[in-house]
Amino acid sequence: MGNFGYLMDGFATVLTAHHLMIMMIGVMLGILVGVLPGLGAPNGVSLLLPLTFTMEPISAIILLSCMYWGALFGGSTTSILFNIPGEPSSVATTFDGYPMAKNGQATRALTLAFMSAGIGALAGVVMITLLSGWVARFALQFSSPEFFAVYFLAFGSFIGMSDNAPAKTLVTMMLGFAFATVGMDTISGSLRLTFGIPDLIKGISFLVAVMGLFGIGELLLTTEEGLRFDGIKARVRPIDVLKTLKEMPRYGWAILRSTLIGIWMGITPAGPTAASFMSYGLARRFAKDKSKFGKGDPRGIVSPETADHSAGTSALLPMLALGVPGSATAAVMMGGLMIWGLTPGPMLFIDRPDFVWGLIASMYLGNVVAVLLVLATVPLYASILRVPFSIVGPVIVAIIFSGAYQVANSTFDMWLVLGFGILGYLFKTLDYPIAPLVLAMVLGDKAEDAFRQSMLMSNGSLTIFWSNPLVSGIMALGVLMLIWPLIAKAAGLRGLRRHTAGHQAKV
Amino acid sequence: MAELEKQFLSRKTMEMVTALLTAGAGLAICYGSWRSGIGWSEMGPEAGYFPFYVGVLIILGSLVTLLRSLFFYRHEGEVFLTMEKARSVLGFFLPLVAFMVISLLLGLYVGTALYICGAMMWQGGYRWWIAALAALAVTGLFYLVFEIGFQVPLLKGPIEGWLGIY
Structure with a gap:
């Protein structure tokens, strides 16, 4: 049975009233966390994850992935109506989305954003449908050294491709690895890095780290920047939606280009934020008439939105097929899969095709549901943002601490959230990237196991990572990614790397 | 200077x-x-x-x-933090810490209710009965969602036991 047959089976699993219901709940919750300050997609998924431990894995992943789509849409909504990016990846949408909405064309801006986002996401899912089986089959020949090489490639490209100082990326990433090793060592059974604190024996959960770093850290940052929400009243009129739909084909070229950027950046761990900035930058560079950019140019909305969502979706390909997530949210979801006893990676396609293809089918439906729901509910969510922060802030804090407690029914985790919150605030204000830390925490055990098993195979010689063409190829690519900034500097390509870096807001 | x-x-x-x-x-x-x-x-x-x-x-x-x-x-x-910003960050952070400590002692439900009520009164400038009503509503919602909806228990303290809720 080919991928298509599996996909049809997947649709059969997903197209039940129960699962459609879960999809809608997921999308609605996702839009909510996308809209609220301090609650982003990674944090929202982390908070919801402990609540899904009792659910069927397929239902749970549908809920979580739909929350992810919803959060991406919610982020765009606040970017356009309030000039506040709900998600870091929707910062680029504010550049033209907010001016257009301010000119009285809020419906047009929202429709452009949601439609192009939907197209980008669907393109990402199609790519996953076509490629995932192939990538997984390819990855079946991997053994420990190859897996370590893939992790090395992922982390190497994080350091090389990131906007942030490489040394800072290295530090946060390695801190993530260190947090992952705390507690019982799975191979020797001895305790590591617990420093005699009994509460650390069970280890530090990545969920707690995400809640602190993303949740509390972001809230502290939000209070610092002061909270004045000058929102634009938005009433979505169906006639305006239809009018905008008619102009969509005009941006076909921009959409195609942005989709490709998004898919590429999503598969490599550059992630949706980088993709949307790059796509915006290229749209402006290639435009004949640049004068309207920043004042509400439709291309300035379509391009970052398409790239953002296609990257967000594509980030699930390496997660599913290789076990290497492409974004912080994908990392959290992967951690969830592991908690449910499913190991992402090539074997998942063989052991649980029903699960994999059910998830992929739900991605098609989920995104369609998300576009429709978000268009229908924009006014509702816009009114939520008008609730004063003195109410919303404490409620979010209470939700985060309740969520942290639920991870393992441990009060110690609440202290950890507080600590991670301060750390997150410090890191964010000083431009330390946080996503690598989360990725390293989720992947830490697997990377370490792959490393130690390779060492066992070679009796402690690092040459095993260059012992056959496959592993050497991946390692070479990893090294190339790692030293990419140096190469780019040498070749004078620096300008190409991230010409919009100046726009990067502190979100 | x-x-x-x-x-x-x-x-x-x-x-x-x-x-x-x-x-x-x-x-x-x-x-x-x-x-x-x-x-x-x-x-x-x-x-x-x-x-x-x-x-x-x-x-x-x-x-x-x-x-x-x-x-x-x-x-x-470049400036990391001005006094003014520090004040607003601390104004949010200190109640947060207080909430955590109270929650550890009295449970998360009581902590949440007191925290929301307090924040609304002192930071939001709401009248006490509006704040108290909102706090009760949010806490009640938490109870419905967590305890009944998803059946995951939250940390409880002596007051719930005294009221005989669990």
């Missing part, structure tokens, strides 16, 4: 403090790994083998950041 310096926490200082902090964490990680053995045993690499090098990389990265902020600093003269 002296007046200004009193009000600002410069970014450069914070940058160096953070780098020293991460370097310290790196040292602690190296020490902890060294205690669990960083060598090679008959079972292969010992437990501390991998984290030890992780710690070494953290120290290296921190040193680079420290040196860069000392000698090649791009954000010269």
